[in-house]
Amino acid sequence: MTVNPIALVTGAGRGIGRVTAIRLSQAGYRVALTARSRRQLSEVASQCPGETLTVPGDITEPGAVEALFATTERQWGTVTALVLNAGAATSAPVTRITDEDWRHQIGVNLTAPFECLRRAVPGMREVGDGRIVAVASMAAKRGEPYIAAYTAAKHGLLGLVRSAAAELAGTGVTVNAVCPGYVDTPMTEASVATIVAKTGKSTIDARRLLAGKQPIGRLIDPDEVADAIMFCVNSPAVTGQGINIDGGAVQS
Numbered sequence: 001m002t003v004n005p006i007a008l009v010t011g012a013g014r015g016i017g018r019v020t021a022i023r024l025s026q027a028g029y030r031v032a033l034t035a036r037s038r039r040q041l042s043e044v045a046s047q048c049p050g051e052t053l054t055v056p057g058d059i060t061e062p063g064a065v066e067a068l069f070a071t072t073e074r075q076w077g078t079v080t081a082l083v084l085n086a087g088a089a090t091s092a093p094v095t096r097i098t099d100e101d102w103r104h105q106i107g108v109n110l111t112a113p114f115e116c117l118r119r120a121v122p123g124m125r126e127v128g129d130g131r132i133v134a135v136a137s138m139a140a141k142r143g144e145p146y147i148a149a150y151t152a153a154k155h156g157l158l159g160l161v162r163s164a165a166a167e168l169a170g171t172g173v174t175v176n177a178v179c180p181g182y183v184d185t186p187m188t189e190a191s192v193a194t195i196v197a198k199t200g201k202s203t204i205d206a207r208r209l210l211a212g213k214q215p216i217g218r219l220i221d222p223d224e225v226a227d228a229i230m231f232c233v234n235s236p237a238v239t240g241q242g243i244n245i246d247g248g249a250v251q252s
């Protein structure tokens, strides 16, 4: 009997994480799902054809990453596919970013992925097999106004990916990032609402503004990001990359 490999997806309750968890399950992985919302995790688990484990929690809380991995390992064993997707974005002019917001942006978008990677790598090395995919952003490649904290965190995340990939090359463990433009998810709906509130634009115009950030003239579909994540999961020769899924916005 073949044993299904084990994947862990952070931020699996909605958006990109939701679609990715379902795709991994369809591909034969047992999938551990984490986010704060139990209700959303249960809904995603019900859409997965294979075995799932839901581990609700705030990934920025001290001890949360250790508890997440310990629970998954106790239930199933070593995680060999890790998708570092949980993230959050807020916007403010750089001089008005509060200490609290800076700490939160760095915490959820950079420190938590680092802690997960650090926790996952020894087990992956031991079995000589591991795929780590971080969901970064085109904000990992270039700066834009009003999102300095998010941009700093995502640049840091891509640096972590590149350095870890260089260090782990030849061990069977690959580390990559996907760098989406604006994706049609609840996070982007929140950005649309902020634009409406701050500028008085209509919802349609605010959505059109964000769609226009991609040269292809539309938002990215979460499935298109999941395609790139699955490519990294299925590609032992690809490591250290930051793959743009942004309709041509960033050419590097």
Ligand SMILES: NC(=O)c1ccc[n+]([C@@H]2O[C@H](COP(=O)([O-])OP(=O)(O)OC[C@H]3O[C@@H](n4cnc5c(N)ncnc54)[C@H](OP(=O)(O)O)[C@@H]3O)[C@@H](O)[C@H]2O)c1
Pocket: 010, 011, 012, 013, 014, 015, 016, 017, 034, 035, 036, 037, 038, 040, 057, 058, 059, 060, 084, 085, 086, 087, 088, 089, 108, 135, 136, 137, 138, 179, 180, 181, 182, 183, 184, 185, 186, 187, 188
């Ligand atoms: N949407 C975009 O346009 C876009 C573009 C580029 C990159 N990205 C990146 O893609 C990733 C997913 O984005 P998305 O658009 O799918 O966002 P989303 O729809 O808001 O989903 C984010 C997920 O992360 C979880 N999460 C957030 N904070 C968390 C915390 N402290 N602890 C545990 N889980 C947490 C959320 O669940 P709970 O709130 O229930 O915890 C949710 O499941 C993020 O890293 C984001 O930065 C998004």
